[in-house]
Amino acid sequence: MNNTTIGVDLAKDVIQVCVFSQQKIISNTEMNVADFAIWLTQRKPSTIVFEACGTSNYWKQKATSLGHTVHLISAKLVNVVRQQQKNDKNDALAIVQASHLPNVKFIKGKTLEQQQLQSLIRIRDLAVKQKTAIKNQIKALLLELNIRVSTKNGGLNGTIQLVLEDAENGCAMYFRQAISTVWKTYLQLCQSVSKYDKVIERAIRKSPECKRLIQLEGVGPINAINLYLAIGCSDSMVFKQGKDVSACIGLTPVQHSSGGKTKLGKISKNIRNQMLRSQLVTGAFTFVNSIAKKEAKTEKERWLKNLIDRKGKKCASVALANKTVRTAFSMITKNTEYKVTPV
Incomplete structure (x- = not known):
């Protein structure tokens, strides 16, 4: 040995x-x-x-x-x-x-496939941040000139065209050229984000785990990839239970126990992956909104509607995100498909 x-x-x-x-x-x-x-x-x-x-x-x-x-x-x-x-x-x-410490917890590594999927998400996130930053900067610069963006004048695109074409607004030629250049940059970033979305959809079709995860309520392509990255594949699993994954993501209450007394608080703000939790809760909230005024067709929808009546939509969204993570862990561990139970 x-x-x-x-x-x-x-x-x-x-x-x-x-x-x-x-x-x-x-x-x-x-x-x-x-x-x-x-x-x-x-x-x-x-x-x-x-x-x-x-x-x-x-x-x-x-x-x-x-x-x-x-x-x-x-x-x-x-x-x-x-x-x-x-x-x-x-x-x-x-x-x-x-x-050599006792009970040390090692970090799971990523496979080559997971690294490439993670790179796709990071590249898209950067493009989205740049697009948002440029859009906000354009609005702020125009507002300094008392040019306000509204839906009445065609939104941001209509406002930009009006600034470039109006010869009597007092804008110098160099200012018009700068606005035109930054607007073209913004449009290119919008096209880039759209292309990244198509690439992500193609990547999901080639990943059996992501194809199964996207069937869950409130889980889109990006959430499917992020869940797969957080949980890992079945042959390199670090978490032993689904609740461990939920706790790591920050979807379970923080425990403050001492002297044999168990006390549960609120979900923690200080977690490693706040973006993943935010995206999961946002996706869950979208699904909760969609079924709030409809008749329940599945047992999960019935459970959600009862929870909405008792606790409200926000609490129901966090509960659904928690259940989604546990279900995803079970699906990847047991290599099974997601099946809904009709009412």
Whole structure:
């Protein structure tokens, strides 16, 4: 049995490798990327622990394919364990020390497919933020000239065209050229977002897990991908129960228990993935709104309508998002399709 643990501190250009065996540090050396790749190939199968950061998923996949047992550990935990000043050697040693803590929870890595899906979501999110920022800037700049955007004059597009074509509004030629340029940039970003949406739809059709998740109430293409990324695939599952996933996303009450007394509070504001929770609750709220004034056709819709009557739409939306996450976990774990129960 190989009792060697290797702590690896990843950086952009250099990689620090700390080898721990037989209760002592064998080596703690710095390598470049090419040398580390060769070292991994020549090394006998060992337990390698990477600090979860950029490129850690790639190196986990690489080391796993070479027969090593690989874990990713939280950078926050490593920072707590490190005893001396921060440098690469102390970081690599702290990774080894943190990996030997009792009941330590390692971070699940992502497959190549999950990395590519995540990249699609990140690229689209950036385009949406840029589009929103430019739109708000155009409105603010026009408002400085007392030019207000309203639906009466054709919205933002109509207002821009009016500014460019009106020769008597006092706007200089250079100002018109600048407004025209920024407006074209905004239109290009709108087209980019539309193209990203089509790419995401094609990606979902090629992902069996996402195709099943999109059948859930209030789950669209983006929520399906984000749920798949949060839960993981069935052969690399870290969470043991669906409620653990809900707690990680922040859809369950915070527990304040002491002395054998259990006390549950509100859902926490400080969570790792606030965007995912926000998108899940928003999707759930859209579905809750759509069935509020309709007759319930399924058991879930009946449950939701009763909850709306007792607690209101907002509480029902959070409850539906919580149930959605647990159902998604069960579907991925058991490799099953989503089935509704008619009334």
